[in-house]
Amino acid sequence: MNSLAVPTAAVSLQGVTKEFGKGESSTLVLRGVNLDVYYGEITLIVGQSGSGKTTLLSVAAGLLNATSGTVMVLGQDLAALSPKEQVLFRRKNLGFAFQQFNLLPALTACENAAVPLLAAGVNRHEAIHRASLLLDRLGMTHRYNALPSKLSGGEQQRVAFARALIHEPHLVIADEPTSSLDSQTGQLVMELLTSISFSPNRAVIIVTHDDRIFRFGNRIATMSDGIIDHITSHTITPSS
Template sequence: MDPAIVCTNLTKSYGPKGNLTPALRGIDLEVKAGELFMLVGPSGCGKTTLISVIAGILNHDEGTCRIFSRDLDAMDDGDRTEFRGKNVGFVFQAYNLIPTLTTTENTSIPLILNGVPRAEANERSREMLRQVGLGSKLDTLPTELSGGQQQRVAIARALVHNPRLIVCDEPTSALDHTTGSEIMELFRHEALKGGRTLVIVTHDARIFQYADRIGVMDDGRITRIVNSPSEL
């Protein structure tokens, strides 16, 4: 099977010309399809920049990044937006649910953006919410939910359109240990279904055990990749 993600000599810098601050200094990375890959490292090491490039929401400077054999460089903005809409799901530390929409409406967004009729989108969203354990909160506003419940909605939103890649930024940092573990169990049981690939950026050592592999980053480079937390 082709790898899901192949990054070669990836570089990215921020700031004005002449005063550039490098964030990625030649990243080489391969993530297999169906793998749960975690990126760990200190703040400012380039983790978020790397998943932003992988998710196709940030342009890199040099190197190549191929997602499911598609070269991100070869796509224009419109193609990349469409590619993201079909193939990438997002989960954020702060959930980022739209506060004025109900759980079902929030979950429907990726489907509606992919042209699914509203009634069908709502039905599929309700089904997805039931799968993540929120069958009793289908028409609830995000502000009426606990942090763990909001993150479940965010996961449902990331999964509902059946993307092949999910990128997560600190998905358990705002949650207590028990809720964080429940969320990770959900990722393992629901998100990885059908050979889906997960890339999770985290500081949270409590969840390292759920990873298939862990990439350790420092100063814009992946310094090593390990198979279990005990090797860190």
């Protein structure tokens, strides 16, 4: 990204709260989050277990509705969309890889990775071909036809990750994408994400505990007890 360009927010969260439950048993998990995530960048979210990182990603992805505050994603106020419109918006624009990989057990690795393309109406042959190319980049060539039950945790994670990227979404959201990967494979995944994020109309948000990948973040937002308490930024180049 041109360092002189004024960055544009792909995601803008203002005063976002999320409360689970009602009354005395309710828990306020997000307590007024303010965060801008910019196009052309990787934003990392770090913080202790239980601080609200996954909840924040779910709200940014529109999988959970905020209790209060504003959630703007790719210029769209998510609260203004009906549930059906939210599904279509997500399917078209977002790619997620969550902590649980949620692969479909009856589909092969390639078919799982191709799901977003199939949902978008791409013909099966083309979808499977594109999925296989992406799995190649993730070192999964030998596992195209394996069912999830026959894949290791790290292999399942890479399939879930391929599924998040296959349809070239404007916003990629990944929760601990390297948690089951060795250093070398984690590096491969981050290089792929870096190449994707060097685009003026794409943004990446990653939650991580993995300090091996901190150097890939243009911004690192630290979450603590339901708020973002500070953000650091630095310039990344493709070779850094």
